[in-house]
Amino acid sequence: MRTLVQSLLKLFYPPLPSCVACGTTFTSIYPLAFCQGCLDRIPFVTKPVCSRCGRPLRGGDHEPCHECQSEMYYFEQAMAVAVYDGYMRELLHSAKYDFRPDLARGLGTILAVWAENEIRLEGIEAVIPVPLHPEKLAVRGYNQAKLMAEPLAAVLRRPLYTGVLQRVKPTVSQSKLSRRARKENTRNAFAVVDCPAVAGKEVLLVDDIRTTGYTLSAAARALLIAGARRVKALTMAVGVTTERWQG
Ligand SMILES: [Zn+2]
Ligand SMILES: [Zn+2]
Structure with missing residues (x-):
């Protein structure tokens, strides 16, 4: 009873x-x-932001931002929900290195809520998480970007492609490298194994963090070569370097 x-x-x-x-x-x-x-x-990104890379514009920075004026990216537009700092930095670190797939997926629910009614995502036809190299995936046990992209794709009601884009080159951790070495490190790191899946489509790449943007740019390049019409990128957080804040 x-x-x-x-x-x-x-x-x-x-x-x-x-x-x-x-x-x-x-x-x-x-x-x-x-x-x-x-x-x-959570240090959410607040307007005004650079329309090209989604970084907050501060201290008299104009459109497109300093970074976008000096770099060529293969993605058409990048967006970020939060600044890679403070509590967001702790959460992302934990989601990646403390075996917390639940936290990675939980962060995806923030992406999902953020993406609802987001005009920049209206034309998206497929969601593609940035893949890990198989060796890294085997060590970590999950791809945090994929887990974050799941709730997002569900809210957008768009297919989530997880096998289409592959990481073919094991890359050294970007955080230990210089800017130039980072660019070199991501060169030809990705390949599309199912071109018809992306041909003619506007796709959204999803990753946890964007710092230099080279990883996302290399992934976008592979998708464009495979015939994607347009590639946009969305990350949970974007790095904002100290130099930029100072001017
Ligand atoms: Zn809480
Ligand atoms: Zn920019």
């Missing part, structure tokens, strides 16, 4: 979900996996 009452209670009053980052129970705003306290700590 007691269990029946408990089951009925659970049915009508399901337990509150707990925040994927801090574990606090909270009233969820579907599909968000984070409590309000954690959301308040």
Whole structure:
């Protein structure tokens, strides 16, 4: 009897979900996996932003931003939800290195909510997470970009292509390299194994972090060679270097 009452209670009053980052129970705003306290700590990108790369424009920086004037990227437009700093840096680090696939997917729910009604994503026909090299995938156990892209693709109601783009060159961790070495490191790192899947389409590349943009640019290049009509990029966070903040 007691269990029946408990089951009925659970049915009508399901337990509150707990925040994927801090574990606090909270009233969820579907599909968000984070409590309000954690959301308040995330350094979201605020306008004005560079229309080309999505970085916040600060300190008299004009359109297109300093970075976009000196670099050529193969993606047409890049967007980011947060600045790679503070709490967002901690979350992304944990999602990647602490075996937290739940956190990676949880971060994807922020991408999903952000993407709803986002005009820049209206023409997107397929979502493609930036793949890991098979060796790295075997070590980590999951591709955090893929997990982040899942809730996003669901909200956009677009197919998620996970086998179409492949990483064919094992790359050294970008964070340890100089700018020039990073560019060299990503050269020919990607290949499209199913060209008809992307031919003529506008596709959205999804990754966790963008710093120099070289990885996304190399992936975009491979997709364009395979016949994609247009490539845009969305990352959970974008790096904003100190030099840029200073001028
Ligand atoms: Zn929380
Ligand atoms: Zn820019």
